[in-house]
Amino acid sequence: MQPFIHIDVANSEEVIPLLDARSRPLAGGTDMLPLMKEGIVAPERLINIKRAGDLRYIRADEDGLHIGALTTLDELDRHPDVRRDYTTLAQAAAEAASPQLRNMATLGGNLLQQARCWYYRGDFHCWLKGGELCHARDGRNEYHAIFDQSPCVAVYPSDPPAALMALEANLRIVGPQGARLVPVAEFLQPPSAERRTLHTLAPNELIVEVHVPKGPSGSVYLKAMDRATWAYALASVAVAANIRDGRAHNVRIVLGAVSNRPIRALAAEELVEGQLITPELARRAGETALAAARALEHNHYKLPLTRNLVAQALRDIMAG
C-alpha cells in the first residue's frame, strides 16, 4: 500500500475544502481499504468523515425520507419507518454483504462502490482502470452485464441504489460551488472514455444526503445469489407500486447487477401500469423487461434469472 495522510474531520463543512483529485473521503472503508491494499487506487490523503455526526441520521417526515450519507446499511435495515414504508430499501440493505460489513458500510460509500469485476479487482490494467482492453468481454464473464452500455461490461455491484431508483430518490451533493440535487438515476451513469467510473461524482464533491420521496404503498427487493447469503447479486430486481382497487399504479421496475448501472424497465412498467397483475401478465412483464438484453459467452443464465425475478417481484407486490 502507498503511504498516505489521514485527516480526521468533525463535520461535513470541513471536508469540502480538503477534497481534490488526490484526496478521497473515507467512510466505512469497506471498499476503500481493499482497493488501496490491492493498489487499485492510491489517494495521497484520506479525509476521515466517520466522525462527521451531521451526516449520520434517518429522518422520516411528510416530505419523505432523509438519510444522511454516513448512515450504515445496518441502520437502514433496522429502521422501522424504512422497513414499513420503503421496504425495498430495507430489504436491499439487509441482503447486502455480511453483518460485520453492514455495521461499517455507509450508504454514501455504497453508492460509490467500484466494479467487482474480477479483472478489475485483479492484476489487469483493463479499460475501466484506464487501459485499452476490457478483459471480461471475451474472457470469463459469468457475472457480467447483459445490457451493453459502454466498452466495459462490469455490472454495478451495489444493492441499495437499485431500490433507491425504484423509489425515485435524489442525492444532495455538496461541492465548492454549493449544493446540487440529482436523481440517483442520473447520478449513476455508464463509464465513458473520459470518465472511467460508474458514477458522476466530481473529485471535490461530497454526498451529504439521500432523499426519498414519500413511499408508494408497496415495494420489494429480490436478489439472487450463489449461496444463501453474503454474496453479490447474480441479478436483482426492485419494484415499487401503489396498489389501489387491486390494480397496480405508478409501477417502477429496476433491474440490478445486469449492467453498468441499475436499469429502469420502462416498457415492462408500461405493460403493467394500471393493470391487475395476473401471473401471466407478470410473466410477460419479465419477458418485456429483458427483451433488449444480450448475454455474453458465460452469462446466459442471467436472462431467465432476471425474467423470473421480475415476474416474482410483481406477484409479490400484488400479494402485498
Add this chain to the structure above:
Amino acid sequence: MTTLLGSSLPRPDALGKVTGDARYPGDLVRPGMLQLKVVFAGRPHARIVAIETSAALAYPGVVAVLTAGDVPYNAYGLIDADQPVLCGDVVRFEGDKVALVVAESQEIAAAAAKLVAITYENLPAVTDPRAALAPDAPLVHQHHGSNVLGYVPIRKGDTAHGLAEADIVLEGEFSTSWQEHAFLQPEAGIAFVDDQGRLVVETAGQWLHEDRRQIAMLLNLPVEQVVIRYATIGGAFGGREDLSIQHLAALAAWKLRQPVAIVWSREESMIGHHKRHPISVRCRWGATNEGKITAVEAEVIADGGAYASTSIEVTKVAALFATGCYEVPNISVDGYAVYTNNIPAGAFRGFGAPQAQFASEIMVTRLAHALGIDPVELRRRNIYREGSIEPMQEPLPPGVSALPVLERCVTEAQARFQQAARRSDDHAPGTTTFGTNGITSHLRRGIGIACGIKNIGYSFGFPEQATATVELHGTGTVEHAHVRVGAAEVGQGTHLALGMIAAETIGLPLDKIVMITDDSSEAPNAGSASASRLTLMAGRAVQDAAVAALLAWADEERPAQATVQFRPPATTPLDPITTAGRPNYAYGYAAQAVEVEVNTLTGQVQVLRVISVHDVGKAINRQQVEGQIEGCVAQALGYALMEHFQMRDGHILTPHFSTYLLPTALDMPTEIVPVVLELADPQGPYGARGVAEMPLVPLAPAIAAAIHDAVGVWLTEQPMTPERVLMALGAQQTKIERPG
C-alpha cells in the same frame, strides 16, 4: 474393553482454540526476526531473461534477496522433485516463486519485493488439459517430452464383450472444478539455527518427517540436522501436504544464520498452495435387463497443473474408483494426469475419489432409471461384498461393509424423510408446492441417495508404515506413560484418539498419558495426517507399542520402553501391462441420503437434510467421529454446490473469499444425521478404521440425484451452481417446447 473407548471425551485442544490461547504458527513470530516476502511470477509461462535485485537490496532494511542460485539443491516435491524452490530459468504458473526478499520488517520486505526487476519472455501457455495432450501442445516441462505426467490404465475382463452382453449402454460426461482447502490458518512459520547447530522450522504441516526429508534434501543437510516442529495447526485437508513456506523459511534461516519468519496473507495462500484436481470423466456403462452391470469404459483426465505434487497418485485413485464400489466384470479405464500451466493440483480430502464417484454414482442411478429398477435395488445387485473382485483383478481386503452401510442408509432415509414429509409445513419429495394465490410455487423438493468408497492409507505400493514408542514409568505399578508418535493434529482429534488407545491398552486413566507428537527429533515417524489413515495406522503402532512395553514391564524393565513399527499388508504398484495387483489394504464405506429444495426461479439448491452413514470399525471417540462427519459434509456441500475456483488463461480469478464462496451457516442443512456403524476392521486398533474423507465422496452425486428427483434434470458439472441449474432447466424447457 473399558468404557473409555467409544465415549465422547472433550477435545483437550478445544478450549485453547476458542479462547485464543492456542499458538498457531503466525503467533510464533517474535520481534527481531527477519521477515520474508515471496516474489511470485504472476504469469502462467515465461522464460526468465534477467533478475535484477540491486534496487531491492539497496532499499533500507533489506538484508538479502535470495534467488535460484542460492538454493543448494533447487528441486523438491512429495513424490517427484520437479518443482524449483525459486525459479531460475522458466516459470510455469502464476504462483511460481522467483525471489525471496529478507528484510527487517514485513512492510520493508513487501516494498522491496516490488523493486525486484524480473525480465520475462512470455511463452505460450497451455491451460486446458485436453489441449495439453495434443501432440503439438506447448510443453510445460521441456525435458519431460510430453505433458502426460502419468498414464494410469486399468483393465479387467473384456469390455467389448461386456458391452455386447449389455441390454442397455449409457454414455456420460462429467467435470469437476478446483477446490481450495480454505483452512482457517494461512501458511506461516519461523525458522532458526539452534545452539546445537540444527536448523529448526516451527510451522504447520501434515507430516513432520516428510517435511524434514524434503528440506534436508534441498539444503544438502543430513536429516538429523533438521528439526521440524508443529505449532497448533489451523486445518489442513491435504493442503499442507506439499511444502508451501516451510522450505523458504528454512532456506533463509540457514543461509543467513538468523531467525526468520514468514506469514502469508489469504491471497498469497490462495495462489501459493495446490488445489483439488479438476477431473473430467467420459464413460460408457452397460447393464443387463436384470440389473447386472456388465462393463464400464472410462477416460479420466486430471489437470495436474504445473508440477507433479501427488497428481499421479490422485489419478490412480480416481481411475480405480471410476467404477465406484460396484463389482464390474469388464473394466477399461484410461487415466491421465496432465501437466498444464495452471495452479498445481494435489492432495485434498478424498484424493480423487469424490471426482470419480460423482460420475459413477450418477451413472448407476441413470442406469437404474433406464432399466426401470429402483436405484437402491440396482446398487444392491452390484455392490461390493466380501470377496468381490476389484478392478485390479484381486479380491478386496476383508471387512467389506458397503452393503450394510447402504441398507442402514435406506432404513434411516425411509424413517426420517417420510416423517419429514408428514409434517404440516413440509411436502412429499418430488411434489410441487402451492403459494397463497394458487400460483404454482417455484420450490420443488427431491431426495437422492449415493454410495461411496475410499481407500484408507497409502495405495499402489507406496511405502506404508507408522512407528510409535511407548515408555511406562512407575515404581510398583505403572503410574504414567509417555507416548511418542509423530502424528499431526490438524484438527481431526488424532492426539486424543491416540491417547485413548494408549490408555485403554495400558490400563491407565487418560490423564496419566503424556503425548509427545510435534517434534521430528522427539517423536518417531507415523506417516502423514492424510488418507484417513492415522487412527488405523498410528493407532495400531501405539497399541502394539503399548503391548510390547507392557511385556517389557513384566520383564522388570524400568522404565519399560518399546518402539514398534506397524506395517499393514503390502500393496502393489500399478503394473501398466497386466494392471493386476492389490491397490489397497483397507477401505472405508459410506452411503448418504439427502433431501433438497430447488428454486426453479433462481436455480438455487438448498440442502434440507443429510443422512451420512459410515462404517468406522470402532468409534474411538464418538463425538470426534460425528464431528468429522458433520464438518466433512459442510466441506462436501460447498464443493458440490458453490465453491468455484476459476482460472482463465492461467490467471486465478477467485483469489478472495468474496469470489470463492464457501458455504455459510444458512447454506447448511437444518439436519445432518451422522450414523456410525462399527463393523470391525481386521487391521485397525480395536477394529477402528478411518472416516475423515468418506463423507466427501457420496454427497455431490446424492445431491445431483435429488435435484433430478425434484426437477428432472441431471447436472454433470460440479459445482452445481444456480447458474448451471438454471441453464439445465432452460435446456429441459426447450426440449419440451420443441419435441424431437
